[in-house]
Structures are given as structure tokens and as C-alpha cells.
Amino acid sequence: MTEDQRSDEVRAERLMRMGQPPRNRKELLRKTLWIGVWLVFLSSPARDLASGRHTTGGTVAGWLGLASFVAVYLSLVFRNIGRPYTQRFVTGILVALAGLATLLNLTLGAEHWLGLFVYVSVACGATLPLRAAYWAIPATAAVMALVGFQGDAMDTVEGLLLLVVLIGYAMTGVGQLVRTTIELRKARATVAQLAANEERLRLARDLHDLLGHSLSLITLKSELAGRMLPDHPEKAAQQVADIERVSRQALVDVREAVTGYRRPRLSAELAGAQVALTAAGVTADIPSEPDLTGVAEESESVLAWALREAVTNVVRHSGAGRCAVQVLQRQTLDGPMLELSVEDDGSGGAGNGPGNGLTGLTERLEKVGGTLEAGRVRHGFRLVARVPVGAVAHVGSGA
Numbered sequence: 001m002t003e004d005q006r007s008d009e010v011r012a013e014r015l016m017r018m019g020q021p022p023r024n025r026k027e028l029l030r031k032t033l034w035i036g037v038w039l040v041f042l043s044s045p046a047r048d049l050a051s052g053r054h055t056t057g058g059t060v061a062g063w064l065g066l067a068s069f070v071a072v073y074l075s076l077v078f079r080n081i082g083r084p085y086t087q088r089f090v091t092g093i094l095v096a097l098a099g100l101a102t103l104l105n106l107t108l109g110a111e112h113w114l115g116l117f118v119y120v121s122v123a124c125g126a127t128l129p130l131r132a133a134y135w136a137i138p139a140t141a142a143v144m145a146l147v148g149f150q151g152d153a154m155d156t157v158e159g160l161l162l163l164v165v166l167i168g169y170a171m172t173g174v175g176q177l178v179r180t181t182i183e184l185r186k187a188r189a190t191v192a193q194l195a196a197n198e199e200r201l202r203l204a205r206d207l208h209d210l211l212g213h214s215l216s217l218i219t220l221k222s223e224l225a226g227r228m229l230p231d232h233p234e235k236a237a238q239q240v241a242d243i244e245r246v247s248r249q250a251l252v253d254v255r256e257a258v259t260g261y262r263r264p265r266l267s268a269e270l271a272g273a274q275v276a277l278t279a280a281g282v283t284a285d286i287p288s289e290p291d292l293t294g295v296a297e298e299s300e301s302v303l304a305w306a307l308r309e310a311v312t313n314v315v316r317h318s319g320a321g322r323c324a325v326q327v328l329q330r331q332t333l334d335g336p337m338l339e340l341s342v343e344d345d346g347s348g349g350a351g352n353g354p355g356n357g358l359t360g361l362t363e364r365l366e367k368v369g370g371t372l373e374a375g376r377v378r379h380g381f382r383l384v385a386r387v388p389v390g391a392v393a394h395v396g397s398g399a
Contacts (some may be wrong), residue, residue, distance in 0.1 A: 225240050320346030328341075
């Protein structure tokens with residue numbers, strides 16, 4: 001699993017995605033609670049119905065009307081769950097919402113019910129295109145003023161008129177932010193796809209350049225060996241030896257090419273660690289440009305793997321609130337070393353013993369003459385990886 005995928009998983013667990021419908025019950029509950037807070041402005045109509053000043057039939061009709069208004073309003077709020085509404089259908093619901101608000105005000109008294117137009121303005125700002133919302137919000141305020149004048153509630157109109165206009169236009173800004181976020185997310189996915197396609201094309205070009213000549217030469221020598229085999233076995237054997245040499249060299253070239261694509265860079269891993277930790281809600285203290293003077297590419301690659309493993313453990317297992325990364329060159333008894341330190345303040349760690357990740361890192365570091373230290377510290381967990389500055393010191397015959 002890549003760092004981007006791990007970051008997406010953590011972000012999905014901790015954050016509510018802007019502009020997208022909830023994907024599980026937890027996110028649905030969170031969104032419902034957030035919207036429910038703003039329904040407190042319906043307390044005035046509810047108190048009016050509970051006051052007893054209406055007849056029994058009027059009270060029942062009022063509660064049904066208020067419930068219908070809330071249901072229509074919430075249907076707009078949750079319009080993207082399931083099959084999204086078309087813009088024409090949204091416009092129809094807005095008209096129904098405004099009509100229901102007008103009807104309730106005219107029949108039950110505008111003094112306590114004018115606040116419904118606040119929700120109409122919010123719905124217009126959040127769901128309509130900008131050009132339409134710029135006209136719909138003032139129109140909502142005008143309708144509220146007319147209804148208030150008809151119901152002799154001009155004092156209430158004066159208190160709500162500015163609120164209806166401002167909150168409606170504020171919601172147009174929120175809606176535009178949501179739309180921009182969705183477009184940016186789509187653009188990011190497109191850029192990532194294009195980058196992946198470009199990388200595949202580049203790898204294909206490199207492999208073609210590496211193997212085209214070698215495979216052509218192998219084909220030619222195979223044909224020569226086939227023609228020489230009956231009458232000149234010695235020359236045919238020479239051609240076969242050349243084929244073996246060329247094929248071995250081609251295999252080496254392919255391995256080097258693939259290794260180059262797979263080799264991580266420390267600067268890229270630092271940037272990825274910043275993104276992953278921030279997405280996980282961990283305060284990250286990460287250097288921007290480490291000093292890699294005199295550090296071999298293989299040693300840098302091993303440190304990059306160590307950083308990736310450490311950050312993955314912090315995000316998945318530590319429960320940390322802060323993580324500090326340092327990359328320093330130090331003078332030790334074994335000579336100059338480049339040291340990578342990753343320390344967090346979490347309660348997790350490596351458990352009772354080193355896991356597969358730390359064991360693999362230790363083996364990687366040993367191949368380049370480096371060392372690994374990992375364990376609990378006073379306020380968390382700390383991993384320190386060191387590699388020599390200078391030529392790579394291969395250890396063991398398997399290096």
C-alpha cells in the first residue's frame with residue numbers, strides 16, 4: 001500500500017469529506033447533529049404551537065406543516081445521498097419550501113413564523129447556481145417583508161431582514177467553496193492519473209531503449225548459430241556464448257532500470273510524511289531540505305524506507321499527537337554518519353519485540369553499513385537510523 005493510500009485511509013477515519021455525502025453511519029450521525037444544531041431557530045414556531053392560542057385543529061395542522069417544512073428542508077441538505085437530485089428538481093423543492101413557509105406564516109401568524117424564511121434563504125444560497133442565488137435571496141427577503149407586512153409583524157421583519165440576506169449570501173460562499181473543493185479533488189485525481197500514465201510511458205520507452213538493441217542482437221545471433229550449427233559447431237558455440245553474454249547484460253540493465261524506479265528519495269518521503277501525519281491529525285515537525293552531501297544513493301534510499309516505516313507506525317499504532325523528524329550529520333566513532341530520528345509522544349510502539357518492518361529495516365541498514373535503534377523513551381517512541389557518509393560499505397557476501 002502506498003503512502004497516498006495510507007493517508008487517504010487515515011483522512012477517511014478522522015475527517016468528514018467536504019462536498020461529499022456521508023459514507024457510513026458515523027459520518028451520517030455527525031452531519032445530522034451538525035445540522036440539528038441550526039434547527040434551534042425553529043423554537044419560536046414550536047413555542048407558538050405549544051402556547052395553546054390556536055384551536056386543536058390549527059395546532060395539529062401547524063405541527064404537520066412544521067414537520068413537512070423540516071422534512072423538505074432536510075431533503076435538500078441530504079440531496080446527495082443516494083441518487084443526486086437534478087437542478088430542476090432542487091428548484092422545485094425550493095419553490096415548495098418557500099410556499100410552505102408563506103402558507104404557515106399567513107395561517108398561523110407571521111410574528112412567530114417569519115424565521116422559516118431564514119431556512120429558505122440558506123437553502124437558496126446552498127443549492128442554487130451563483131447567478132440564480134443572487135436573485136433568489138433578495139426575492140426571499142422581499143417575500144418575507146410582504147408576509148410580515150400582511151401579518152402586522154414589521155418589527156420582526158426589521159430584525160430578520162438583514163439576517164436573511166446575509167446568511168443567504170454567506171451560504172453561496174460555502175456552496176462555492178464546496179464546489180471548488182470537489183473540482184480540485186477531481187483535478188487532483190486527473191493529475192495523478194496523468195502522472196501515472198506518463199510514468200508508465202517513460203518506463204516503456206526506457207525498457208524499449210534498453211531491450212530493443214539487445215533483443216535484436218540475440219535474434220540475429222540465434223539465426224547465425226542455427227545456420228552454423230550443422231557445419232561449423234565451434235562458430236555456433238561462439239554465437240551461443242555471445243547470446244548468453246548479451247542476455248545477461250540485458251537482464252542487468254532491466255534490473256537497474258526497475259530498481260531506479262522503485263528507489264525512494266528522502267526528500268520525497270519527508271514531504272509524504274508531512275502529508276500523512278497532518279492528515280492523521282498529528283502535529284508534524286519535519287525538516288524541508290536535508291543535507292545529503294556525501295551520502296550514497298543506496299544509503300539515502302534506505303533512510304527513506306526507514307522514514308516511511310516509522311511514519312506508518314506513528315499513524316497506525318501510536319495514537320500520538322505530535323511527531324518530530326530530524327535529519328542530521330554526526331561524527332561518531334565509526335566515522336561521519338547521517339542520522340534520521342523519528343520520535344512521537346504516543347502510547348503505541350513496537351510491542352514486545354521487533355516486528356517484520358523493523359527487522360527488514362535492520363537488514364537494509366546493515367547492507368549499507370548502517371545501524372537501527374528503536375524503542376520506548378520517556379514520553380513516547382523513538383526510532384533512529386544511521387548510515388555512513390561516503391562510499392556504501394557493503395557487509396556480507398550477499399550484499
